[in-house]
Amino acid sequence: MHITYSPVEELNLLKEFQDKVGYENFARGFGLTEYGDISGLPAWSEDPEFTRRLIPFAQATAGGSFYALWRLDDREDLATLPVVVFGDEGGEHVVARGVRELFQLLGFDEEISVEHEKAYFYRDEDEPHTDCHDEYVAWLDQHFGLPVAEDPDAVLAAAQAEWGQRFADWIRPFLH
Template sequence: MPELNLLKAFQDEVGYEAYADGFGLDDFGDRSGLAAGWSKDPDFLARLTPFARATGGGSFYALWHVDSRTDLATLPVVVFGDEGGQHVVARNLRELFQLLAYDTEISVDWDDAYYYRTEDQTPSDAHAQFVTWLAENFALSPTDNPDALLAQAQSEFGDSFTVWSNAYLTT
């Protein structure tokens, strides 16, 4: 997938978690976290592709194969929280990249996922390089309103993801 390959090359250059707080690309497709914390059902696992660490605590991002589209970069991005909760956060990878450029770790709980940054938060070491990379590769800017992007993703995919995932979740 070109988008993630480009990001992986960038990450290899600047470092894991060096360009977006708490974020780092991991082993693409490693479903062990899903099987351990959510469901071992093969149908559930087949429709999710984990690809990145979302927080220092262990939350992770996955692509949700919502339909039969073949361009993986157009799939919705979901987050699975290390303390529970799973939510759609972006309608596609490029939107996630804009959220990452906000440069704060996502907060995930059972009811919500959100990005919160304090006024005095120090940018990640390679944040400025990431913003340049985002503009050069995709003609995108960081979002200054992560809540709006999250709301759009939730509006389009949130209910259907909740219904679909709840059918598989272990209690």
């Protein structure tokens, strides 16, 4: 079965996986939502340039934070666009340099915490993994040959170093 959820093949593969194991069952708080649904963006800005350059695709936390692709340019391979998070209580940050890097972060199996100043992952050592975490780890390796992010702070720092300031400069004029 091949699902056409989006124009991003990596997200289509993840959608197939999610449909098998369930929403939020492989990465705490995460679930693919309607690709390109911009209904959450007006909380930040209704400017057409703002909404044209962001492609929401997933819930980041059970509280309502969400992930979006940032169309910083017109490249054809959307999977290589930076992934940004918008916090349900504010804050917007670059978290991954592309979809595959986000997939590695999802393997950490904890919701992202989004504050105005930063985004980060924290997991108690004794907290159990989601029901299908092991299946997700195997899926990530099988489809992309990637390990989970054992140090999500390093992944976030690399994404911020490459795209963080440019994203902050781009988004600043749009914020309410």
